[in-house]
Amino acid sequence: MSFLNSRFIDSDNELSTFTNALALPARVAIIRFITTNGNTITPEDFNQIALNTEAVNEHVLELKSLGILNVEKRNNSLTYSIDQSLFNQMANQYAALIDSINSLRASL
Numbered sequence: 499m500s501f502l503n504s505r506f507i508d509s510d511n512e513l514s515t516f517t518n519a520l521a522l523p524a525r526v527a528i529i530r531f532i533t534t535n536g537n538t539i540t541p542e543d544f545n546q547i548a549l550n551t552e553a554v555n556e557h558v559l560e561l562k563s564l565g566i567l568n569v570e571k572r573n574n575s576l577t578y579s580i581d582q583s584l585f586n587q588m589a590n591q592y593a594a595l596i597d598s599i600n601s602l603r604a605s606l
Contacts (some may be wrong), residue, residue: 499571509591512591513591517588519560519561524553525553525555525557527547527548527549527561528544528554528558529561531543532579532580533566537579537580538577538579539578541575541578558578562578566580566585566595567581
């Protein structure tokens with residue numbers, strides 16, 4: 499079957515959406531910032547990122563809507579953390595894709 503005539507499977511769509519969400523340097527910086535701060539930060543912590551507040555808020559909202567960031571209310575304040583389960587799932591899907599490409603090289 500030709501690739502162009504095939505249907506996309508759910509995992510292809512999920513991986514594409516996930517990688518597209520991280521295709522912007524600002525979003526990668528936000529994720530990296532959260533990881534370097536123990537995977538729990540508050541909205542006030544975002545002020546330390548070298549972007550204007552409006553841009554950070556926009557990117558955080560998008561990451562949250564995609565399920566990449568979890569939001570929890572603690573002591574009358576919001577905290578943000580990365581959904582590690584989702585990251586592991588997407589990393590495994592991405593690794594499987596890379597492995598399939600590498601296996602082509604091995605057969606040459």
